[in-house]
Amino acid sequence: xxxxxxxxVELIYDPDSFELLxxxxxxxxxxxxxxxxxxxxxxxxxxxxxxxxxDTSRQKVISGNDAEYAASVLDAMFTxxxxxxxxxxxxxxxxxxxxxxxxDAGIDADRVGYFNxxxxxxxxxxxxxxxxx
Amino acid sequence: xxxxxxxxxxxxxxxxxxxxxxxxxxxxxxxxxxxxxxCIRGLESSSEKFLATLFIKAIRKHIGSSTSFEHDENxxxxxxxxxxxxxxxxxxxxxxxxxxxxxxxNSSIVSLIRGHxxxxxxxxxxxxxxxxxxxxxxxxxxxGLRKITMIGxxxxxxxLKVAKEKFSEADLSFKVEFYPICExxxxxxxxxLKPILSKTSGPLIVNESLALHHVPRLIxxxxxxxxxxxxxxxxxxxxxxxxxxxxxxxxxRFQNCYNHYFHIFQVIDTIPSDYRVKDGLxxxxxxxxxxxxxxxxxxxxxxxxxxxxxxxxxxxxxxxMVDRFTGLPEDIxxxxxxxxxxxxxxxxFKVKKETVLSILQAACVN
Numbered sequence: 001x002x003x004x005x006x007x008x009v010e011l012i013y014d015p016d017s018f019e020l021l022x023x024x025x026x027x028x029x030x031x032x033x034x035x036x037x038x039x040x041x042x043x044x045x046x047x048x049x050x051x052x053x054x055d056t057s058r059q060k061v062i063s064g065n066d067a068e069y070a071a072s073v074l075d076a077m078f079t080x081x082x083x084x085x086x087x088x089x090x091x092x093x094x095x096x097x098x099x100x101x102x103x104d105a106g107i108d109a110d111r112v113g114y115f116n117x118x119x120x121x122x123x124x125x126x127x128x129x130x131x132x133x
Numbered sequence: 134x135x136x137x138x139x140x141x142x143x144x145x146x147x148x149x150x151x152x153x154x155x156x157x158x159x160x161x162x163x164x165x166x167x168x169x170x171x172c173i174r175g176l177e178s179s180s181e182k183f184l185a186t187l188f189i190k191a192i193r194k195h196i197g198s199s200t201s202f203e204h205d206e207n208x209x210x211x212x213x214x215x216x217x218x219x220x221x222x223x224x225x226x227x228x229x230x231x232x233x234x235x236x237x238x239n240s241s242i243v244s245l246i247r248g249h250x251x252x253x254x255x256x257x258x259x260x261x262x263x264x265x266x267x268x269x270x271x272x273x274x275x276x277g278l279r280k281i282t283m284i285g286x287x288x289x290x291x292x293l294k295v296a297k298e299k300f301s302e303a304d305l306s307f308k309v310e311f312y313p314i315c316e317x318x319x320x321x322x323x324x325x326l327k328p329i330l331s332k333t334s335g336p337l338i339v340n341e342s343l344a345l346h347h348v349p350r351l352i353x354x355x356x357x358x359x360x361x362x363x364x365x366x367x368x369x370x371x372x373x374x375x376x377x378x379x380x381x382x383x384x385x386r387f388q389n390c391y392n393h394y395f396h397i398f399q400v401i402d403t404i405p406s407d408y409r410v411k412d413g414l415x416x417x418x419x420x421x422x423x424x425x426x427x428x429x430x431x432x433x434x435x436x437x438x439x440x441x442x443x444x445x446x447x448x449x450x451x452x453x454m455v456d457r458f459t460g461l462p463e464d465i466x467x468x469x470x471x472x473x474x475x476x477x478x479x480x481x482f483k484v485k486k487e488t489v490l491s492i493l494q495a496a497c498v499n
Binding site for chain 1: 136137140148163164167171174
């Protein structure tokens with residue numbers, strides 16, 4: 001199920017695997033970035049989502065404030081029933097710095113993972129779910 | 134805390150600098166901010182991050198104050214400030230490039246003066262006379278030496294006053310006659326030296342330490358060296374940073390600049406002093422980085438040139454390079470190697486493969 005689609009981001013839900021996938025592309029304006037984060041949170045609150053994958057491999061830099069904003073809603077996502085969040089690491093040098101800021105926020109570090117490939121992220125998500133479940 | 138591989142800050146800086154001069158759109162500004170944010174975290178413990186922050190500070194000077202950034206690097210850097218006088222003393226007495234280069238030049242001058250009753254020393258950019266006072270102290274007790282005529286050219290009058298005071302207070306075995314000349318060297322009329330030089334005898338030694346790179350225009354650098362040559366000195370010593378900050382291409386200049394200060398910072402890290410002074414020293418060099426990176430071509434004052442280009446100017450003016458250095462140190466520590474350079478005929482202060490500072494000695498054949 002496609003929840004958001006535009007030139008910068010696609011938000012898809014797979015009801016079979018209970019996976020919510022954010023796929024970012026290029027430079028995402030702050031307003032749109034936060035809208036996708038908010039929509040993801042709302043969706044997790046009202047649907048069963050085990051794994052949230054944020055594919056940032058083709059994403060360009062985001063502001064430090066936006067990185068902090070994303071980190072600030074993660075707790076609420078876990079409280080709402082999310083098992084784990086996985087990032088597909090960005091190619092872009094500066095996006096990596098943004099993501100590091102997010103990672104350093106240290107929110108439930110066992111349930112957040114960073115991977116080079118989406119397949120690895122999915123595999124890890126399944127493992128976390130079985131371990132916690 | 135989760136970890137994953139991060140690029141080096143140099144890699145990121147290279148990308149930032151590629152946007153110079155007018156490609157800093159909103160996205161590129163956010164990249165600068167992301168890098169700054171990364172560098173500010175852990176600034177105290179990483180020399181590389183400290184250096185990168187100084188470069189970001191410099192490039193933001195170019196991007197302009199209209200930009201609203203989340204971070205003001207000045208707030209983070211301000212806490213590292215140390216008083217000018219403390220830094221100055223540290224540079225002269227503890228910083229190996231300055232301390233040991235001046236020591237080497239001074240002992241070479243001493244060996245040229247030895248055996249003469251009188252000598253004339255002209256110091257371009259004499260400042261507060263610290264190096265020259267050390268030289269006079271080294272000469273103290275030299276057998277047969279009766280008088281030193283010291284000519285100090287310096288654009289800052291206050292510094293000259295300090296130098297004058299220091300020389301007059303020095304208790305030496307010979308007489309010192311000091312002629313302070315308050316002038317930028319490129320504006321100085323060398324014919325004004327005639328009345329002084331006509332009253333003196335003995336060899337004339339000319340010295341400049343970290344001064345000639347402040348002469349903004351190449352034509353004036355040539356002119357100054359030619360004027361010195363016309364005085365027929367026994368020796369002309371030059372101490373200059375060995376890097377090309379005269380380079381007009383911004384990106385190449387940035388690479389030269391980063392490389393140069395990266396190696397200086399490596400040395401600062403090895404100095405047995407507290408972090409407060411070391412960070413203050415790094416901040417001091419940050420002002421030079423500000424000038425090289427953030428300054429416009431016409432108002433930059435730190436226009437360093439590599440040693441071989443100073444040699445070219447000396448040769449064009451009719452000097453020859455000579456290897457008459459005395460007291461070449463064997464090991465000054467801090468990862469610095471002091472070696473003779475057969476290409477320039479001078480002495481290099483090297484850190485790994487990078488020559489940070491060069492000392493040249495030129496003489497007249499006729």
